[in-house]
Amino acid sequence: MANISIVSPGKNGQLINEYGERVVPPEAWSFLPAGDAGITRRVTAQGNYWRVQYKKGRKTISKGVWAPAHTIAMAQQELAAMRETESYQKKRASDIQRREKKQQLYTEEFLQAVISYLNFHAAYHSIAEQMARAITQHAIPVGSGTVARTQLIPLQERAAKAVIAWMRHQTTAYDKMKIARIKGERRAVRRELAQQSLRLLVPYRKGEPIAPGCPLRKAIQKQVKWNDHE
Template sequence: MVDEDPTRLHLEVYDTKSGLWHPDLGDLVQPDGWELLPSGDAFLTRQVKSAGDYWVLFRPKGRGQHRRQLGLLAPVEAIAAAREAAAVTAARRETQRESSSRQRERTETAYRAEFEEAVLRWLAFAPQHQVIADEIARGAVDRAAVVGSGRVGRTKQLTLDERAALAARAFIRHRHTDYEDKLFSLELSELDIDSDVGIHDVGDYREIKRTAHGEVDAFLEQHRGQ
């Protein structure tokens, strides 16, 4: 490695107080005609990398910290060409971003509609209870399908029907039983603030959850068609 021209290598170098440094090659000198392209623009970074020669510049990490990428050191010509390409393609890339955003919105709208239909199928309420079924379906989806929430509506480990059942039961538990009132009334004195025991580990909480489960079953039986 040491016999190769360092400018031909895609090195990870560090910006230290004494200058540029590489773990294997030691002290380095910034090549003539090179400059820094700061981090932050993914398009420029890809363009410069695809052009050929570059070094990735890092700020050394302190104790207990991660190193921070400062950008790319690369030939001035490569960076200039990347900036020109960015200017020429700016309108097209913005159009692509808007198109992708609209596609995500369409996909999300379609998923929410499919999720609501799955909840309604699972509820199987009698016709006279259709209004409350619609309310539960909308509420369950609003609560469970928040993008990036990690809630049941976003898990890929369950089928759509399984997600629908869990989301509907959770919504009914919170809105159509006294589950939340009982939680609020649960005495905090039962929790030891100096321990790792949380409310989910308290016996009364587990009993509240079991009771609510039965109340949800009763609510479903009351509203489903016979």
């Protein structure tokens, strides 16, 4: 009989069901931490498990599953044997190569989108490239959880949001701010800082002289060697 439940982690390793009640896994069950999707799929395919997950903002994060110990052991043994086969090794190598190529193409595509959004004057073109590379290096890694990894919004919008996010951390005191725990307050602070960031970009876009104390100039100096264009 299927025994599928969604539970949440509680205090001191406790598990809480959807009704807020403390529950205990059946005897002879073990916990399989999240991390190996292949094993997890084999275990959950048996239709007898509890998934442990929790909410973090809008995201649902899985910590793993509770399932019969023999089911987990069998899944681990089967997957280990499969991964030793020559056909699997070849497919694995091919998949890695394909993902790396895809990542390289997206990295370049995202970099160009950031440069396009910055839209710096020709006098500061090399500065735009330096800044774009710093932003891309931070935002693009797989699993980074940044806006650059989402497919839900267009590329240009991803690039714009990545620029503002990078500037928020690099050119403002956001990371040291004590923001009141009031609904909407953090969002309001971010909107205000985004406007500050947009104002910082204006002289670079117009080709105007950059003040030595410019926060953006200082941020870029931390990342790369500054080329003086004044």
